Amino acid sequence: MNKTSRKMAAAPWCFLTPYIVLTSVFFIYPFLNAIWLAFHQTNGPRSAVFVGLSNFRFVLGDPDFYKAVKNTTIFAVVSVLIQLPLSLGLALLLNTGKSRVRNLFRLILFSPHLVGQIFVGILFSVIFTPRFGLFNRGLQSLVGWGLDERWLSSPGLVMPALIIVSLWMYVGFNMIYFLAALQNVDETLVEAARVDGANRFQVFWHITLPQIKPVAIFVVVMSTIGSYQLFELPYSLLGGFGPNNAGLTIVGYLYTNAFESGDLGTGAAIGWLLALIIFTVSSIQIKIVGTE
Amino acid sequence: MTLLLFAGLYMILRWVYPRDAEIAGACLRYILLGCAAFLVLSPFVWLVSSAFKDKDVLMQYSFLPPISEWSTRTINLDNFRTLLNGEDSVVGKVYFWEYVVNSLFLASAATSINLFFTSMGGYALSKYTFRGKKVIMAFMAGSMMFPGMLFLAPIYRMIFSFGWMDSYMALLVPGACSVFGMFLFRQSMVAVPDSLIEAARIDGASEFGIYYRIVMPLVRPMTGAFCLITFLGNWNNFIGPQIYLQTQSKLTLPVVLNQYIGVYTQQYGVFLAGTLLAIIPPAILFFALQREFVAGLSSGAVKG
Numbered sequence: 287m288n289k290t291s292r293k294m295a296a297a298p299w300c301f302l303t304p305y306i307v308l309t310s311v312f313f314i315y316p317f318l319n320a321i322w323l324a325f326h327q328t329n330g331p332r333s334a335v336f337v338g339l340s341n342f343r344f345v346l347g348d349p350d351f352y353k354a355v356k357n358t359t360i361f362a363v364v365s366v367l368i369q370l371p372l373s374l375g376l377a378l379l380l381n382t383g384k385s386r387v388r389n390l391f392r393l394i395l396f397s398p399h400l401v402g403q404i405f406v407g408i409l410f411s412v413i414f415t416p417r418f419g420l421f422n423r424g425l426q427s428l429v430g431w432g433l434d435e436r437w438l439s440s441p442g443l444v445m446p447a448l449i450i451v452s453l454w455m456y457v458g459f460n461m462i463y464f465l466a467a468l469q470n471v472d473e474t475l476v477e478a479a480r481v482d483g484a485n486r487f488q489v490f491w492h493i494t495l496p497q498i499k500p501v502a503i504f505v506v507v508m509s510t511i512g513s514y515q516l517f518e519l520p521y522s523l524l525g526g527f528g529p530n531n532a533g534l535t536i537v538g539y540l541y542t543n544a545f546e547s548g549d550l551g552t553g554a555a556i557g558w559l560l561a562l563i564i565f566t567v568s569s570i571q572i573k574i575v576g577t578e
Numbered sequence: 579m580t581l582l583l584f585a586g587l588y589m590i591l592r593w594v595y596p597r598d599a600e601i602a603g604a605c606l607r608y609i610l611l612g613c614a615a616f617l618v619l620s621p622f623v624w625l626v627s628s629a630f631k632d633k634d635v636l637m638q639y640s641f642l643p644p645i646s647e648w649s650t651r652t653i654n655l656d657n658f659r660t661l662l663n664g665e666d667s668v669v670g671k672v673y674f675w676e677y678v679v680n681s682l683f684l685a686s687a688a689t690s691i692n693l694f695f696t697s698m699g700g701y702a703l704s705k706y707t708f709r710g711k712k713v714i715m716a717f718m719a720g721s722m723m724f725p726g727m728l729f730l731a732p733i734y735r736m737i738f739s740f741g742w743m744d745s746y747m748a749l750l751v752p753g754a755c756s757v758f759g760m761f762l763f764r765q766s767m768v769a770v771p772d773s774l775i776e777a778a779r780i781d782g783a784s785e786f787g788i789y790y791r792i793v794m795p796l797v798r799p800m801t802g803a804f805c806l807i808t809f810l811g812n813w814n815n816f817i818g819p820q821i822y823l824q825t826q827s828k829l830t831l832p833v834v835l836n837q838y839i840g841v842y843t844q845q846y847g848v849f850l851a852g853t854l855l856a857i858i859p860p861a862i863l864f865f866a867l868q869r870e871f872v873a874g875l876s877s878g879a880v881k882g
Contacts, residue, residue: 294706297785301702302714304695305755312752313721316732323732331738376614379607393868394615397622400860402814404832405853408839409625412846418637420624458618462872515725518816522836537727545821550731557728564725 323554330548341555351556353531354539355563360445361535362513362567365452366506372457373505377464378490392465395458403455407522410451414438421450438524444532448520452513460505467501468494503575507568514564517541536560584610629657629851636847657847661855665841667826674834674852681830682859684819685812688750692808693801695755700763701789705775718757730817737822748822749815759804766800767793802870810860831856 324341326334345351376395380388398406413420414437425432437447471494479489517537520527527534527542540560544553587609591602627642635643635652643652664673703715733752742748770793778788794801816832823829835856838849864871 293785295708298702298706298708298711300785301698301789305699305757305760308695308752308755309721309757312733312736313729316729316736317724319732319735320728323735328735331735376611379611383604383607391611391615392872395618397861397864398618400810400864401857402810402816402832404814404816404836405856408835408849408853409621411839412628412850413621413624415637420620420640423640424620454618454621511725515727518832522816522839525839540727540730541817544731544734550735553731554728557725557731561725561728565723 320554320557323551324558326551328548328550331550334551337551341549341552342559344552345555345559350531350534351539351559354534354536357445357531357533358514358516358535361448361452361516362510364445365449365456365513366509368449369453369457369460369509370502370506372453373460374464374502376457376461377468380461380465381468388465392458392462395461397458398455399459401455403518404522406451406455407519407524410447411438411523411525414447439529441528441530441532444520444524444528448516448523448533451519451523452516455519456509460509463501463505464498467498471497499575503572506575507571510571511564511568514560514567536563625850625854628847629854630654631847632656633845633847657845657851660842660845660848661851669825669827672827674855676827677829677831677834678855680828681813681856684746684749684830685809687746688753688812689805689808691750691754692756692759693805696759696804697763697794697797697801698789699755699760701767701793703760704764704767705770705772705793718760722757730821734821743822744824744828745822746828749812749818756808759808762800762804763797766797770796799870799873802867803873806863806867806871809863813860 323334325336325338327337327341328334380391401409410421414422416422416434416436421437422433422435425435435443437443475493475497476489479493484492515537516535520533520535521538521541524533527538536556537560540553540556543556544550584606588602588606591605594602624641628636630653631639631642632652632654633656635647642648662674664671666672703711737743737748737752740747742751774792775788778792783791814832815830816836819830819833820836823833831852835849835852838852842848
């Protein structure tokens with residue numbers, strides 16, 4: 287082996303050294319430690335006593351956990367179902383026309399995504415003020431209802447409020463993916479279908495939709511995974527988890543147990559349950575859309 | 579009901595332009611887009627006007643008061659003054675600008691370190707063939723499937739045993755190399771022609787020199803997109819600073835503003851002014867890098 291090729295063989299490993307070191311210390315070790323920790327009870331970061339399955343037994347017997355799973359699932363399903371057609375619709379509206387107009391609207395519609403969830407929560411905690419908040423006033427003048435609704439303190443309205451805020455944050459973000467996909471749709475196919483007498487809807491359904499399907503699947507799966515990790519938005523919007531824990535999410539439940547009660551073992555157990563839920567949901571989604 | 583409204587609007591437009599369905603369609607398109615833009619922008623406009631309104635009129639008007647009512651009694655800098663005045667804590671007086679500096683420092687430092695490590699990793703995976711490459715990439719893809727929250731409790735214990743509690747090390751080190759970013763860089767670096775790299779090698783360039791002087795300048799758009807994503811992620815990070823930092827003067831903006839909701843319960847204007855200040859730096863960065871950002875995002879989605 288001459289000098290150059292030895293250098294060549296060593297180079298990729300040198301470039302990968304930071305990744306390998308960091309992933310060993312901050313991924314592989316914590317991964318194994320999370321398994322170990324889930325079977326121990328801790329009180330703060332130092333102590334740990336083996337307790338077998340009792341962390342899981344505690345979580346699975348805790349009504350708050352089921353409440354968190356239910357809330358998070360409702361949030362994920364409803365917000366993704368509303369987001370998807372809105373994002374796709376806006377992308378379709380932007381797909382034709384001048385590119386300068388497209389860039390301007392893309393910039394505007396994307397802008398909420400720059401604001402972190404905590405800041406969005408703070409912002410909307412005032413926007414939802416009964417009688418005086420921007421949302422309540424806007425709703426009153428648009429549909430004649432809602433001026434006095436207490437969005438953030440009546441249990442039944444907390445989830446709709448969270449979903450509305452999430453739409454504001456993510457519709458424009460997902461639209462960017464759809465827009466990119468639509469720009470890559472094969473124009474000759476669309477033209478051919480037009481010439482053969484297909485109307486706009488038929489072209490969309492039979493030509494455009496199949497071509498953007500991979501991106502749509504990507505968006506659905508990523509949004510669902512993201513929704514299942516919701517925490518910061520309700521935490522700052524509701525200043526906690528809301529009335530009757532109506533805004534408690536799985537990660538919120540993990541945060542409370544691990545860092546407010548100091549039981550890191552239970553935190554690790556909830557982490558595993560969360561990973562399990564996310565795996566199950568995303569593999570079901572991929573299976574459903576992937577079979578055709 | 580809204581749908582009916584738009585259908586009616588479309589009929590009216592068709593009546594105004596009986597010949598030209600295209601023009602009617604375009605008008606409707608812009609009206610719909612305008613509505614969407616209005617809904618998206620109104621919270622921002624509301625935030626700016628609330629930050630400058632006096633607390634006596636904060637709730638009186640949706641946005642700014644009518645021009646006839648404008649005076650220093652209705653529109654002034656009181657909120658900012660209260661905010662910037664500083665507050666007492668165990669470690670003495672802490673000023674709001676200190677949190678801004680902390681956030682700026684943390685987000686920029688994290689972005690620089692991350693860019694360096696991540697792009698090197700991406701380069702190794704794009705332009706070399708070596709034993710174990712497939713294994714590493716499969717491992718990377720697998721590791722992305724686990725939610726970050728799973729690692730929160732074990733990493734917290736590690737940070738504690740390293741003595742990094744209340745230190746910025748806890749926020750800078752664990753996430754210093756992004757797997758997602760390595761895939762992004764790999765993807766754009768694959769497109770760099772091999773002949774360019776060969777030529778540099780024959781001219782005697784070192785392997786690091788090729789990466790640093792030849793490949794990195796060619797993937798500028800991806801670098802821009804990656805920097806923006808990383809900066810935003812760190813700027814908006816809440817849970818990390820919230821669990822690791824304790825000293826008031828070390829805190830970052832998300833943690834502090836979340837505290838302020840409880841501190842300034844009756845003075846919304848103060849924490850709204852703070853929120854306004856907190857979203858200005860990412861906005862500036864976004865306007866500077868938005869072309870790269872959209873290009874980077876789209877290529878990732880379409881090919882990935």
